[in-house]
Amino acid sequence: MTAEPDDARRYFAAIRAALGGLEIFMRDDRSPLYKHGIVAGIVAEYIARLEKSFACWNNRLGFMESFRIGRAESGFPVFQNVLELENDRRSASQRLATITKPEELRAEMADFILRHKAFPQALQRSMAERLYLEDVEGGETFAPFLLAKTVKVSVNPKTGRPYYLVHWASFDGSANLPLIYMATVEDSSPDMIAQLVVANGRLNEKVEIPLPVEGLLNPKLAHRFDDFTEKHSAYTLSPVTIATNLDKDFPELHPKQLRRVVLGPFYSAGITEHNSTVTEVLSKVSRPENAWLLTWTIQEVYSKAEKPGRRGLWSSEPASEEFFINTDDLEAARQGVSHYEKHALVPHEAYQALYAAGEADRIFAGYKVHILSKGRVISDV
Incomplete structure (x- = not known):
């Protein structure tokens, strides 16, 4: 099912807290997995990848209207989101070349506000997409x-x-x-x-x-x-x-x-x-x-x-x-x-x-x- 923007933001806050708590558990010396330090380290590596993926998906809400999760099954994002994230990672450098640089976008946004006394939504979406692609390009996400x-x-x-x-x-x-x-x-x-x-x-x-x-x-x-x-x-x-x-x-x-x-x-x-x-x-x-x-x-x-x-x-x-x-x-x-x-x-x-x-x-x-x-x-x- 599709999560609306407000639902999505609450969802991302909750999953961020959950993965952060799981990482604390893995690194706690009282954790049963800590006795096998290498096992806890391996799991923590993939948790970090998941955290990065969720951070990217959260940023993607700045220019995409909705986000789909398995509400009635896993509670995790549907597989299509994972595929799209991987495709975006591979095409990030090409897409970034077509989007105005951040400092120019900021100047255009300021000029738009002064001229039109309104919020520059289109420019804001371009900025959000640029920040998302930069994050995807530079980070290790959880691939398919x-x-x-x-x-x-x-x-x-x-x-x-x-x-x-x-x-x-x-x-x-x-x-x-x-x-x-x-x-x-x-x-x-x-x-x-x-x-x-x-x-x-x-x-x-x-x-x-x-x-x-x-x-x-x-x-x-x-x-x-x-x-x-x-x-x-x-x-x-x-x-x-x-x-x-x-x-x-x-x-x-x-x-x-x-x-x-x-x-x-x-x-x-x-x-x-x-x-x-x-x-x-x-x-x-x-x-x-x-x-x-x-x-x-x-x-x-x-x-x-x-x-x-x-x-x-x-x-x-x-x-x-x-x-x-x-x-x-x-x-x-x-x-x-x-x-x-x-x-x-x-x-x-x-x-x-x-x-x-x-x-x-x-x-x-x-x-x-x-x-x-x-x-x-x-x-x-």
């Missing part, structure tokens, strides 16, 4: 798909193989949700073992690796890996499906763990409509900037064992992973994961309203709740 990066390299002493921590992200076009992926992958390619592993089974310190490395560290597989991740980043694919397909498609790669962070849904009073109870209670929060609720899910699948490869006279099979799915937990089995966590971040005032309405226990059932209060995040409430 963000290519993988290798951020850690080590060696598994048991197998003698190097392993990589790789991350990438996508904005799912059907669910309108930002998705962040992290994978720990061993590499049994003989040339990579020869380069990266020394005789004592440790990482060869003589090889300089300027982390982060764009793409998979193995150059022979990097392009194929990019193609794979782009085609296998949909929300409809379960983590175990993605990990299993990665294992099958790359005999040299052995995925030991795949983690997916699903950001959303996001709830904002008077804007989103995907939970009538939440909407009704949040509408009673006195300050609109505190009338929101952000949820996210962390999904993880890991290998419990590796089935050795087999070489025969007539046929052979590569090594394959046996992924653990927690069938004792029906929700874990449904999601196709070994483990999952559901989190909710809510301003203190909104939590008080939900609690006072007697809805907190029902709404937050199964969630780890984090309350944003005075620039700090309080967990385990």
